[in-house]
Structure formats: structure tokens, C-alpha cells
Amino acid sequence: MSAYRSPWMSEELDQFRDSVRRFIAQQITPHEKRWREQKHVDRDFWLKAGAAGFLLTDVPAELGGVGGDFRFEVVLSEELAYGNSSSWGRAVHNILAQYIARHGTSEQQARYLPRMASGEMIGALAITEPGAGSDMQAIRTSAQKDGGDYVINGAKTFITNGYSADLVGLVCKTDPAQRARGISIILVETRNLPGFSVGKLLDKMGMKGQEAAELFFSDVRVPQSQLLGTEEGRGFFQLMADLPYERTMIMVRAQAAIEAALAMTVAHAKEREVFGGKLINLQNTRFKLAEVKTAATIGRVFLDHCIAELARGELDAVTAAIGKLWLANSQNAVVAECLQLFGGYGYIMEYPIADAYVDARVQTIYGGSNEVMKEIIARSL
Ligand SMILES: Cc1cc2nc3c(=O)[nH]c(=O)nc-3n(C[C@H](O)[C@H](O)[C@H](O)COP(=O)(O)OP(=O)(O)OC[C@H]3O[C@@H](n4cnc5c(N)ncnc54)[C@H](O)[C@@H]3O)c2cc1C
Helix, strand or coil: CCCCCCCCCCHHHHHHHHHHHHHHHHHHHHHHHHHHHHCCCCHHHHHHHHHCCCCCCCCCHHHCCCCCCHHHHHHHHHHHHHCCCCCCCHHHHHHHHHHHHHHCCHHHHHHHHHHHHHCCCCEEEECCECCECCCHHHCCCEEEEECCEEEEEEEEEEEECCCCCCEEEEEEECCCCCCHHHEEEEEEECCCCCCEEEEEECCCCCCCCCCEEEEEEEEEEEEHHHECCCCCCCHHHHHHHHHHHHHHHHHHHHHHHHHHHHHHHHHHHHHCEECCEEHHHCHHHHHHHHHHHHHHHHHHHHHHHHHHHHHCCCCCHHHHHHHHHHHHHHHHHHHHHHHHHCHHHHHCCCCHHHHHHHHHHHHHCCCCCHHHHHHHHHHCC
16 A cells, blocks of 8 residues: 555654554553453553553543544554554443543543543443344343432443443443333443442453453442433434444454555565465465455545544444445455465464454454444445
8 A cells, every 4th residue: 555645644643653553562562462361451551551642532632532533543443453453442442432522421521531541440331232232222231210329230241341341331221111212321330339240251262352241230229320411211322323433443443454464465475485486476376465455455445535524523324334344344355365375374373364364253243243234234225
């Protein structure tokens, strides 16, 4: 992609990218292997990230964030993918902060956003349940009013940052008789909270250092002031409004993984000797890599379009679904083709292409499965 520069990049972002790269080299890469083994990053790492200014980069400074815009989040996400790092659950943390910044009361913003920006508080967003994933409106976790409190009962699963989270944006039913209109988001502070427990850390096939956990709520009491915003029954609509943001973050990760896979495979093919010549000189290799380069180039241009639309607040749900569907599929196809060119080395976890392969798999499943993306697109026809 040497001749092409994303139109949303700037000198300021170039400098930011350099500082992210240095941070990754010093504070992430040396620990990735250990984080993958323990299935989570170190807690004090969040404080380091906060001190370096890498948390809540696109939350307004007057609310406690760094005061940049979405492009800073894009650069962070790209650099982590280029650096083969998938352990840090920063995207979900930031998405919860976005909800608080956009929909929270001023008390909620003042209480949580500065502490989330410093890394003192780690955030999670808990929607999925054992019995309700794609069909979010079927969730059963309930929050019933009792005195000045909500009493919460239910279970969540697959929750990124669930093991460490101090603050969970809990998606639950405040009116179980209704579907979408019965859903609210409640901000649950988890430390020493009676009735709250965390299940086992799930053993994922990829992104092994990024914690995913089950959460259990048994007669958990929180004050009614913990409702996100002021009006019950707004949760589904708050979530829907932010989906283009979340899906663009998935696209960014996919595109950066495609670019990283291309770069590492070209380097390998130029080094590797087969049948008395370089692997890159076989026509199959050249054609496969030409296809990957084409996918990388076209994917980048569409992603840049989405980033620009999102930055203007104009990215619609259908375009975001198209991008998520396309780039998640493309990422999976590209890394599979690239891995093939590594031969047996591609199957060995020491080689980043092996991580890229297993990490890619979830991209068509979460953030709304690719089948759900097709439903959204089809409805617009
Ligand atoms: C690594 C990881 C991290 C995650 N992080 C979080 C998190 O932080 N917070 C959170 O709340 N959740 C999280 N999730 C959960 C994720 O969002 C769900 O797995 C996803 O929404 C799919 O739900 P499900 O697993 O229940 O699958 P189901 O809803 O059972 O769907 C299974 C399959 O059925 C098909 N399908 C579903 N709906 C349709 C349809 N309408 N039309 C056609 N086919 C369909 C699709 O192929 C889909 O993959 C995470 C999951 C993973 C794996």
C-alpha cells in the first residue's frame, strides 16, 4: 500500500502512531506470550496504558477522555494488529465509555470516565447470555425495582474483560414482558458486590490473552441511579445507535490483519527456497499474493470511506454491515491463503500467521454474526 495514504491520516496522527508503536514494543510485545498463557493482561498494564494517553482517546477531554476523535482509536487498533497483539480488550472498554459519554448522566460521566481513562477502572459490556446471542431481545437477565434499588438476576457469557472488569454495562430487562422496549443498560460496579460472581475464564481458540468470562447475578442490588441515562427501556436503542462504531472497529482490525498477513507472507516467500528457487517466483505464489494485494487495496479504500463517514457521524447501519460482512470474510480468506504459503511453519504458533489465522475466525461471529449482517443488508433492498 506504499502509494496510498489514508485520507484521514495527518501529521499529528503519524506522531501518535509512532508513540503507539513504541508503547507496543516496550509494554505489550514482551508480555504477549505470558498474557496468552494466563488468558488475561496484567491489571497494572491498564494503568500504564492510561498514563500513556491510550485509553478513551476519542472521548471529549471535558468528560475526562483524551479529547481526540475516532481516528486515534483506529490507529491504536491498526498498530496492535500489525504488532500481532490481540490480548488487550481495549475496544470494549472504549465502547462502554462511548455509551457513558453519549447517554450517561453528568454524574455518571464524572464518576466513571476519568477513572476509565486512567485505567483505574476496567470496563466490560455484557449483552450475550447462554440462551440469547444474536437475538438480543430474547435476553432474560432482569432488573426489578425494589425500594430505591434494582435487584438483578441472570447470567452472561463470552464477556470480554469480564474477569477483570470493575464496571459492567449490563444489558438487561427492566420490563420482561417487552422485547426491545423492555431493555435497559445498568452500570454495575462489581468490586465486593454481594451476589455477583465471575465464572471461569473461557478457553478460546484464538485471541487467547483477551479474557472472556461468564458473569452471574444473584439478587444483586444496585441503586436505581445506575441506570444508564434517565429513562428505562432505552437500552436497545442506545445499543443500536452505536453499532456502526463497533462494526467499524471490527473492520479496522480485519483490514489491518489483512495488510499484516500480506506483508509477512511476501517477506517469507522472498526468503523461502523451494525447488532451487524462491517461493515468490512460483506463479501460484505470485498470483495468490496478487489476489491478496487486491483484497487489501480494495478493502482499505472501502474502510477509509467508512472511517470518514463515521467521523462525520454519517455512517449508516447498512453500510457498516456491508463493511463488516466483507472485511471479516476477506480477512478469513486472506489469512488462510497466506498460511498455506508458509507450509508447515504456518501451523506452528511461533509464527504470527498462525495467530492471525485463529484470531480471524471470531470476526465473522461476534459484533453481529455475518448472517445477521446479511439480514440487515437484505432488509434495505
Ligand atoms: C471472543 C468473543 C468475545 C465476545 N465478547 C463479547 C462481549 O464483550 N460482550 C457480549 O455481550 N458478547 C460478546 N461475545 C458474544 C458474541 O457477541 C456472540 O457470540 C454473538 O452475538 C453470537 O451469539 P451466539 O454465540 O449466541 O450465537 P447464536 O445467536 O446462537 O448464533 C449462532 C449462529 O446462527 C446463525 N444465525 C444467528 N442469527 C441468524 C439470523 N438472523 N439469520 C441467519 N443465521 C443466523 C449464525 O451463523 C450464527 O453464527 C463475544 C464472543 C466471542 C466469541
